[in-house]
Amino acid sequence: MQTIDTLIFPRWIVPVEPEGTVLEGIALAIDQGRILDLLPADVAPLRYAARQSLQLPTHCLLxxxxxxxxxxxxNLLRGFADDLPLMRWLQEHIWPTEARWVSESFVHDGTQLAAAELIRGGVTCVNDMYFFPDVSARALAAAGLRASIGMIVIEFPSAWATDAEDYLAKGLVLRESLRHDPLLSFCFAPHAPYTVSAATLTRIRALADELDAPIHMHVHETAGEITQFEQAHGCRPLQQLDRLGLLSPALMAVHMTQLDDAEIARLADTGVSVVHCPESNLKLASGFCPTARLDAAGVNVALGTDGAASNNDLDMFSEMRSAALLAKAVANDASAVPAHQALRMATLNGARAIGLGAQTGSLVPGKWADVIAVDLGDLESQPLFNPISQIVYASGRHQVSDVWVGGRQLLRHRELTTLDREMLLARAEHWRTQIATAH
Structure with a gap:
């Protein structure tokens, strides 16, 4: 009999691969941080002696x-400037406030607060784009989360860097210093085509090719952005990126609410991933990402929340439901983006977009044991005919009971194991008081 770290016995397992599969009577075996086996529950105790064994009779493992x-x-600007269109929100409120307050301590405290929200919401891997990525990287690793850290690039100065070359230099130093951390990966994060010059984007493309690194970028977020870009450059932003050689499987194009048929075909041809942020797009009235058309064309579509300043949360359960419902309305087709596809967008598709599809995003032996348990035993989940449908259309993040990343338990019976809840509340109140008093 083999001694292993953990055996989990849930009511259901939804591995995501194969798509739409629901397993019953199956146990999950974890050892040395990775998924070792999925096997019949009655066989598991005969094959493995687990240091920890967990019975979850009303839960689904995902x-x-x-x-x-x-x-x-x-997260520290949650609810700070609501009910405004994107450019007014950015130019009149967010950018001036960031210019005054963003610092190492701001980023550390905000990232820790966000990490707690992510863990309690069943998120085990996050792709972040913000200033002081060195601070956020260390805060996320200390919390135990898997993270893709954006080496942010923008043409104007901030508290983090002075110009595009400085952003790139600091990002590359950070990547080199932390690239052996098993929880961390790195991507280039130019903010958008309208804030990063063609020369800088050309440099980023060359570096991304050299380092085999992804590129994470806001693209085609609003109709107004595209109109202004066309007036300034004589082409649409996506066309500019294509001319510069950025359309490739390395690119994560975020938002993408304004797409024509030719652009969708080009995205499919070049292997670009689209990151759909339905609730942020709805709140800022940015437009609708045509997810059903993208999926039909073969484009990998992932999900993101955007920041809590424009969402106003990091709730991926809510995002899944919104993505599925919005896709049906936009396509005028009730069969568009069924529940199993929305779940794949929130798991495996996201992992593939950030270059980690072989490591996480599905419950497959050999992958990291990034696992969550969702309790479907309460009244609000009854009767239960299909666990996947129930998770996407009728469940919430408050039903996440336990979370593991690389086999390490970060949430146990709804309690955080790596972060201090009272300290997080105190630091959030400190920043609220500071910002509100000065505003």
């Missing part, structure tokens, strides 16, 4: 959710 686009430290 791969941890992947939040493929966010700005974590902006």
């Amino acid at each position: 791969p941890g959710l992947v939040n493929a686009h966010t700005h974590l430290a902006m």
Whole structure:
């Protein structure tokens, strides 16, 4: 008999691969941080002696959710400037406030607050884009989360860097210093085509090719952005990116609410991933990402929340439901983006977009044991005919009871194991008082 770390006995397992599969009477074996086996529950105790054994008779095990686009430290600006269109929100409120307050301590405290929210919401992997990525990287690793850290690039100065070359230099130093951390990966994160020059984007493309690194970027977020870009450059932003050689499987194009048929075909041809942020797009009235058309064309579509300043949460359960419902309305087709597809968008598709599809995003032996348990035993989940449908259309993040990343338990019976709840509340109140008093 083999001694292993953990055996989990849930009511159901939804591995995501194969798509739409629901397993019953199956145990999950974890050892040395990875998924070792999925096997009949009655056989598991005969084959493995587990140091920890967990019975979850009303729960469904899933791969941890992947939040493929966010700005974590902006949790400290949750609800700060609501009900405004994107450019007014950015130019009149967010950018001036960031210029005054963003610092190492702001990013540390905001990232920790976000990490707690992510863990309690069943997110095990996050793709972040913000200033002071060195601070956020260490805060996320200390919390035990898997993270893709954006080496942010923008042309104007901030508290983190002075110009595009400085952003790139600091990002590359950070990547080199932490690239052996098993929880961390790195991507280039130019903010958008309208804030990063063609020369800088050309440099980023060359570096991304050299380092085999992804590129994470806001693209085609609003109709107004595209109109202004066309007036300034004589082409649409996506066309500019294509001319510069950025359309490839390395690119994660975020938002993408304004797409024509030719652009969708080009995305499919070049292997670009699209990161859909339905609730942020709805709240800012940015437009509708045509997810059903993208999926039909073969484009990998992932899900992100965007930052809590424009969402106003990091709730991937809510994002799954919104993505599925919005897709049906936009396509005028009730069969568009069924529940199993929405779940794949929030798990495996996100992992693939950030270059971690072989490591996480589904419950497959050999992958990291990034696993969540969702309790489907309460009244609000009854009667239960299909666990996947129930999770996407009728469940919430408050039903996440336990979370593991790389086999390490970060949430146990709804209690955080790596973060101090009272300290997080105190630091959030400190920043609220500071910002509100000065505003």
